[in-house]
Each structure stands twice: as structure tokens, then as C-alpha cells.
Amino acid sequence: MSKAATELAKTRDEFIAQWGVMGTQWGINRTMAQIHALLMTAVEPLSTDEVMAALDISRGNAHTNLKELVNWGLLRIVTKKGERREFFEAEKDVWEMFRRIMGERKRRELDPALNVLTRCKEETAGLKSAEAKAFHQQMTELEDFLSFAAKMGDRASSMPQNKVMQLAMKLLG
Amino acid sequence: MSKAATELAKTRDEFIAQWGVMGTQWGINRTMAQIHALLMTAVEPLSTDEVMAALDISRGNAHTNLKELVNWGLLRIVTKKGERREFFEAEKDVWEMFRRIMGERKRRELDPALNVLTRCKEETAGLKSAEAKAFHQQMTELEDFLSFAAKMGDRASSMPQNKVMQLAMKLLG
DNA sequence: CGGTATTTTCAGGAAATTCTGAAATAGATG
DNA sequence: CATCTATTTCAGAATTTCCTGAAAATACCG
Numbered sequence: 001m002s003k004a005a006t007e008l009a010k011t012r013d014e015f016i017a018q019w020g021v022m023g024t025q026w027g028i029n030r031t032m033a034q035i036h037a038l039l040m041t042a043v044e045p046l047s048t049d050e051v052m053a054a055l056d057i058s059r060g061n062a063h064t065n066l067k068e069l070v071n072w073g074l075l076r077i078v079t080k081k082g083e084r085r086e087f088f089e090a091e092k093d094v095w096e097m098f099r100r101i102m103g104e105r106k107r108r109e110l111d112p113a114l115n116v117l118t119r120c121k122e123e124t125a126g127l128k129s130a131e132a133k134a135f136h137q138q139m140t141e142l143e144d145f146l147s148f149a150a151k152m153g154d155r156a157s158s159m160p161q162n163k164v165m166q167l168a169m170k171l172l173g
Numbered sequence: 174m175s176k177a178a179t180e181l182a183k184t185r186d187e188f189i190a191q192w193g194v195m196g197t198q199w200g201i202n203r204t205m206a207q208i209h210a211l212l213m214t215a216v217e218p219l220s221t222d223e224v225m226a227a228l229d230i231s232r233g234n235a236h237t238n239l240k241e242l243v244n245w246g247l248l249r250i251v252t253k254k255g256e257r258r259e260f261f262e263a264e265k266d267v268w269e270m271f272r273r274i275m276g277e278r279k280r281r282e283l284d285p286a287l288n289v290l291t292r293c294k295e296e297t298a299g300l301k302s303a304e305a306k307a308f309h310q311q312m313t314e315l316e317d318f319l320s321f322a323a324k325m326g327d328r329a330s331s332m333p334q335n336k337v338m339q340l341a342m343k344l345l346g
Numbered sequence: 347c348g349g350t351a352t353t354t355t356c357a358g359g360a361a362a363t364t365c366t367g368a369a370a371t372a373g374a375t376g
Numbered sequence: 377c378a379t380c381t382a383t384t385t386c387a388g389a390a391t392t393t394c395c396t397g398a399a400a401a402t403a404c405c406g
Contacts (some may be wrong), residue, residue: 135181258351
């Protein structure tokens with residue numbers, strides 16, 4: 001391998017390793033983040049065995065996390081003709097990646113939180129004590145805020161990128 | 174305790190428990206989320222011992238997580254005159270809470286990610302192969318996107334709430 | 347000071363999460 | 377349908393994260 005190619009490989013490995021660390025801080029597991037980093041910077045789709053080899057992980061681990069990334073919409077499965085194996089390819093467009101992550105996090109985190117808040121709000125709607133009123137009010141404010149955030153997220157991710165950029169520029173202006 | 178007061182206590186406990194579960198999914202630990210929920214819905218500041226009793230947790234656990242929440246800016250320490258103990262009080266304004274969380278997450282998660290991306294970008298800036306160029310380009314796009322997001326976050330959280338609402342309404346329009 | 351109340355730290359244990367490796371299943375091919 | 381290849385599942389091991397309880401440190405008070 002040439003000097004330059006080694007250099008690139010080293011930096012890429014660093015990126016993969018660090019992205020894994022970031023992942024754990026973001027609340028997703030290290031391997032999943034590393035596979036994502038690996039495929040984001042891959043020139044072409046990789047097979048499960050190639051991922052196993054590149055990251056030195058077991059088949060079960062590679063399989064589970066590849067499928068999880070497919071569920072998140074961050075990878076897609078591609079097939080090569082004459083090949084029976086599945087290959088995995090990352091969504092590389094950053095804006096599209098962001099949309100997918102937003103949507104998935106909303107579904108997994110925001111929506112359940114909203115359910116809890118709505119329920120707690122309703123269960124205390126009729127109570128008359130000052131404590132109960134304060135609690136009910138707090139639930140209402142949290143719910144309003146989160147449902148507002150959810151709507152904004154939906155709206156932003158269903159808009160063409162350039163529209164969002166225009167609006168954002170106004171905000172930054 | 175009256176029927177209504179029991180009802181309120183039950184709902185509040187449910188809120189605290191569920192908020193704890195949400196916390197784990199959001200990547201923060203269960204106890205920290207529960208303490209936050211407890212204090213968000215407390216009528217007045219609580220001492221460490223009261224938090225321990227309310228959640229049935231050890232002193233070490235209560236202490237560590239209370240201090241961590243203070244670091245996040247989600248709780249403040251208050252003292253009562255004639256009392257030597259510290260009491261903890263939650264920031265209850267939802268918008269302010271959001272600002273604090275945004276700021277802290279940016280500092281802990283976004284900024285380190287940006288450093289990694291910048292380094293990987295710089296280390297491959299001079300390389301000529303098609304692979305290296307693609308890698309460099311991917312790093313650049315990720316960096317641009319995240320630094321843009323960071324700026325937006327900063328901007329939004331340093332604006333008065335009503336300004337943000339106005340802009341948001343336009344976006345939702 | 348000496349005594350007491352409170353906060354802080356941290357070693358070791360408990361719990362939760364993640365990973366491995368191998369067995370089971372599914373799918374293709376001749 | 378026998379065989380080969382690839383995918384999926386999952387019990388138990390490894391690792392990481394979290395919590396307890398007690399000891400150490402700190403702050404206050406007479």
C-alpha cells in the first residue's frame with residue numbers, strides 16, 4: 001500500500017473509532033455507530049463478512065447492528081447479480097441522514113413522552129387543590145412544548161432542504 | 174390523606190417512574206431523570222434526605238445525581254435560614270429547561286464530534302486519490318452540517334422566547 | 347478545640363447492556 | 377431431496393454502567 005493510502009486508512013480508522021465513542025455518548029451503542037461510520041466512508045457496499053473483518057466483531061453482533069441501522073433508515077440492503085449475499089450501503093446525504101434520525105428519535109422518544117404527559121394531565125384535570133393545579137399546569141406546559149417541538153421537527157424534515165436553509169438563514173441573520 | 178390527594182400522588186408517582194424510563198432511552202440514567210421529575214413537580218425545594226426517601230435510593234446515588242443535575246443547570250441549590258442543609262429546587266420554566274439541555278448537549282456531544290471531523294478533514298486535505306477525496310468530502314459535509322446545527326442552537330437559545338415563537342410559527346405556517 | 351450535622355468520595359457489588367459463538371432456520375441449486 | 381450458503385436467533389459470557397453503604401472530609405457551633 002502506498003504512503004498516501006496508509007495515511008487515509010489511518011484517518012478513516014480514527015474516524016470510525018471516535019464515531020463509536022460519540023455514539024455511546026449519544027445513547028446508541030458503540031458497534032452500531034462504528035458500522036455506520038464504516039459504511040458512510042465506504043466506496044462501495046459491504047457484506048456482513050467484510051464488516052466483521054473490518055471491525056473485528058462477531059457475526060451476531062454485525063448482523064444485529066446492521067439490521068438495526070436498516071430499521072433506522074440509515075443503511076439499505078443492496079444485492080449484486082450473481083451474488084447471493086446481501087450488501088449494505090449507507091445513506092450518504094447528510095441532510096437525509098438527519099431527517100431519518102429526527103424521525104426515528106421522535107417516534108421512539110418524543111411520542112412516548114407525550115403519551116405519558118397527556119395521561120398525567122388528564123388524570124389530574126378534575127382535581128381542585130393548589131398542588132394538583134400546579135402539577136396539572138406543569139404537565140400541560142411540558143406537553144405543549146414537546147408537541148410543538150415534534151411538529152417543528154416533522155415540518156422541517158418534510159420540507160425541501162433549500163427552504164429550510166432559507167428560513168434558517170433568516171434565524172441566523 | 175384525602176381521596177384527591179391520593180389520586181394526585183399516584184399520578185405523580187407514575188410521572189416520575191415513566192420519566193425515569195424515558196431518561197434511559199434519552200441516554201441519561203434512570204435516577205437522574207427521576208430526581209428531575211420529582212423536583213419539577215415538587216411544591217417546594219427538597220433536601221437530599223427527602224429525595225432519598227421519596228425515591229428509595231441511597232445517599233451516594235441521590236447526592237451524585239443531584240449534583241449532576243445542578244451541573245446541567247436544571248436544579249439550583251437553595252438554603253433556608255436556620256437550616257444548615259442544602260435544598261434543591263428545579264428550574265420549572267420549560268423554555269429555560271430546554272435552553273439548558275440544548276447548551277449542555279451541544280457542549281458534551283456536538284463540540285467533540287466537530288473536533289473529530291475537523292481533524293479527519295485536515296489530515297486528508299492533501300491526498301489526491303479518488304477515495305481520499307470522497308472521504309474528505311464526506312467529512313466536510315458532516316462538519317458543515319453539524320456546525321450549522323450548533324450555530325442554530327446557540328442562536329435560538331440566546332433569543333427571547335417570543336422571537337423564536339414568531340419564527341417558528343412562520344415555519345409551521 | 348471537641349462534638350455534631352452535612353456533604354463528598356469511592357470500593358465493591360448489583361444490574362443492565364452488549365457481544366460471542368454456535369445452533370437453528372431459511373433459501374438456493376443441481 | 378441432499379447439500380451448500382447465507383441469515384437469524386439466542387443462551388451465556390464479557391463488559392459497562394449504576395448503586396449502595398460506609399468511611400472520609402468538610403462545615404458549623406458552643
